[in-house]
Amino acid sequence: MPEVAVPAPALTVFYGGTFDPVHCGHLGVARHARDRLDATIRLMPAADPPHRAPPGADAVHRARMLDLAVAGEPRLTVDRRELQRATPSYSIDTLHEVRRELGPKAPVALLVGADSLLGLSGWKDWQALFGLAHFIVAERRGVDIGRSVLPGPLAEFLADRWTDAVAALHQVPAGRVLRLRQPLQDGSATEIRARVAAGQSLDGLVPPAVAAYIARHHLYAAGNASSARL
Ligand SMILES: Nc1ncnc2c1ncn2[C@@H]1O[C@H](COP(=O)(O)OP(=O)(O)OP(=O)(O)O)[C@@H](O)[C@H]1O
Numbered sequence: 368m369p370e371v372a373v374p375a376p377a378l379t380v381f382y383g384g385t386f387d388p389v390h391c392g393h394l395g396v397a398r399h400a401r402d403r404l405d406a407t408i409r410l411m412p413a414a415d416p417p418h419r420a421p422p423g424a425d426a427v428h429r430a431r432m433l434d435l436a437v438a439g440e441p442r443l444t445v446d447r448r449e450l451q452r453a454t455p456s457y458s459i460d461t462l463h464e465v466r467r468e469l470g471p472k473a474p475v476a477l478l479v480g481a482d483s484l485l486g487l488s489g490w491k492d493w494q495a496l497f498g499l500a501h502f503i504v505a506e507r508r509g510v511d512i513g514r515s516v517l518p519g520p521l522a523e524f525l526a527d528r529w530t531d532a533v534a535a536l537h538q539v540p541a542g543r544v545l546r547l548r549q550p551l552q553d554g555s556a557t558e559i560r561a562r563v564a565a566g567q568s569l570d571g572l573v574p575p576a577v578a579a580y581i582a583r584h585h586l587y588a589a590g591n592a593s594s595a596r597l
């Protein structure tokens with residue numbers, strides 16, 4: 368019997384975030400990652416951020432804004448798995464769940480911004496994350512991730528894991544770190560919330576459908592805590 372080449376499983380990429388709200392900076396990162404990695408990017412809103420103050424908009428609104436933002440965008444999807452758990456959205460729990468679905472051999476990656484990498488050694492079971500997934504680190508304006516600025520234990524742990532080769536992420540299931548060099552994308556959700564509270568325009572900062580959703584649901588207006596039904 369001739370040997371049949373079995374194609375390597377595709378790289379599965381999760382882009383987790385609070386997305387409070389999703390903005391053009393997020394979308395720029397997601398599009399660039401999609402094109403560079405030739406992979407579908409699953410934008411994954413956190414239900415209950417373990418590490419920060421409660422979001423200004425609840426998870427249902429944040430997920431709906433993500434739906435609007437990716438509508439018509441090839442290979443950008445919304446993954447609601449963290450909203451379906453009753454527990455905090457620790458990435459280690461999410462990745463264990465993903466591994467149960469995809470098995471031990473499929474390459475999996477978490478896409479994060481540079482500022483998230485700087486705080487990584489504060490994440491739950493952070494070293495174990497690398498047994499479950501690769502990390503793709505998107506550069507962010509004003510955030511240096513050179514070895515000298517990373518916390519010592521993190522820099523040391525990552526030293527042999529960095530790669531610039533996309534192929535490296537397809538060859539093994541987990542454990543490498545790719546720096547996503549990209550045109551830097553301005554924008555932060557903090558800025559968006561502040562602009563809404565100050566009655567300023569969001570033109571060019573979020574997709575028009577997201578701006579309309581924020582206005583329609585009075586999100587982020589001063590003193591407004593909002594919720595939507597699941
Ligand atoms: N402009 C950007 N460039 C690169 N990475 C970004 C950018 N904006 C957000 N990210 C990354 O996307 C992920 C999700 O971001 P998040 O939803 O917290 O948005 P944010 O704009 O950083 O929010 P906030 O201002 O509320 O802290 C994080 O890993 C963050 O580093």
Ligand SMILES: O=C(O)c1ccc[n+]([C@@H]2O[C@H](COP(=O)([O-])O)[C@@H](O)[C@H]2O)c1
Nearest residue numbers: 383384385413418456457458459490491
């Ligand atoms: O698992 C953790 O301990 C942990 C700590 C901080 C951040 N995260 C994840 O990192 C992603 C980006 O978070 P944030 O706060 O920048 O939106 C999001 O998916 C979070 O769930 C995860």
